Amino acid sequence: MTPACSSAAHSPAAAIPPLKTRCSNCNLRDICLPCGMTPADVNGLDGLGFNRSKVKAGEALYHEGQPFRNIYAVRMGTFKSSLTLADGREQVSGFQMAGELMGLDGIANGAYASNSTALEDTEVCAIPYDQISGLAATSTDLQQAVSRLMSREIVREHSLMMLLGSMNAEERLAAFLLNLSQRLKLRGYAAGEFHLRMSRAEIGSYLGMKLETVSRTFSAFQQQGILEVDKRHIRIVDHAALKRVFDTRVH
Template identity: 70%
Template sequence: MSQPAFAETSSVPIQFVSRSRQRAEAPPALTTVCSSCHLKDLCLPCGMSAPTVERLDGLHFGRRRVKAGQPLYRAGESFQAIYAVRSGTFKSTLGATDGREQVTGFAMAGELMGLDGLAQGRHPSTAVALEDAEICAIPYDHLMELSADSGELQRAVGRLMSREIVREHSLMMLLGSMNAEERLAAFLLNVSQRMKARGWSATEFHLRMSRAEIGSYLGMKLETVSRTFSAFVQQRLLEVDKRHIRILDLEALTRTFEGRLQ
């Protein structure tokens, strides 16, 4: 599947802006701080005490909008920051030796990207916006300086890294032990839970990723993804209108996913 203008589009360097400079310049796009962000209960400040969250407000940071189809960062670029999604949806991909693209994850508002670059100092993956999006870039060096004398912040960073490990394990389980129906049911339930956590409908939502991207993520051919969606419609588990999904029987869909685990 071709990506419009992807080959010619380079990721744009992010300029980190200090809070003191932010207050002096007061640009409208840089007014939100962690302590007042509506996503703080899902993002980096999640579980932190109010004083620690206020310390995060002193971080140098970068903000930018990313157009649909534009890369936030590319594989091989230097690791400088972790990225908090403020709005929109991203996909993460790895390039196979034969030129194919392997989707390794999807990130929504309130979720973080870029931690995979910590090990080697360069990003092994590419992150691309699936719709017009906005991110906050948290410079990793500054975050480490701030956490040097804060055990609470150190634990929060540790939780972020642990979350990446759990995500990798979940993907391995999907690809290694489940049939097509179980994989797609698990994927849809995951999206449902993430929507609910954001205060949105858990049973009716619009998928920002294509069938081909879902198939790449789940290790399924495009035809298999389409056939499995059709099977769920026939079983009256879902209503599907292109990318718009309505879950008709959440409990039955859950049983489809849980069958292999039990």
């Protein structure tokens, strides 16, 4: 995993070649881009050799309006997507974790329509869109797999937001925590106990709730014996009760 170093110390640009990712031996292949692809198509992806890069906590991967070139697959860590409102305020539009794609909003107009910021130290694979499009043009199966994965990401980002319109504060936070728990479980992490990488303010922005309301709702869930809350550390004590809060409106 350690990049080979060149002896040409006078040439920093050549000293550390970019790390490349092979999809076939990535531990996220079952939930990331190779999901549903044939071995031959995965070999095609391996031939592209996507560059890997690290993004430190608080740094931006890309900005709204920046020219679109790459789709990014999260290898490690958590990102937030956000929009800049007319008055300069930030509107959080989503959170992405390992195995999920970012940057799809740049395809339509050739520029990213949102900002992407690392919430912790992260690592991503940069997938050049022109290369993946060219490869997909040679394989119907690959084209369908890429389209299916992109559709999954778009649906994932919008499905929760569509449910939030008529929900009260408790229902919104319950939906958010259940969604997060399910995604963590899919990645092999504990579904009932986790550390929130996003702040209360960022959760409120995403869910359309004031910071005070988010804090008050966490406290209410704790008083009801549904959660144990220690700053950003969350333990779901009664998963069924949390699900009932959400199911009350859904059903």
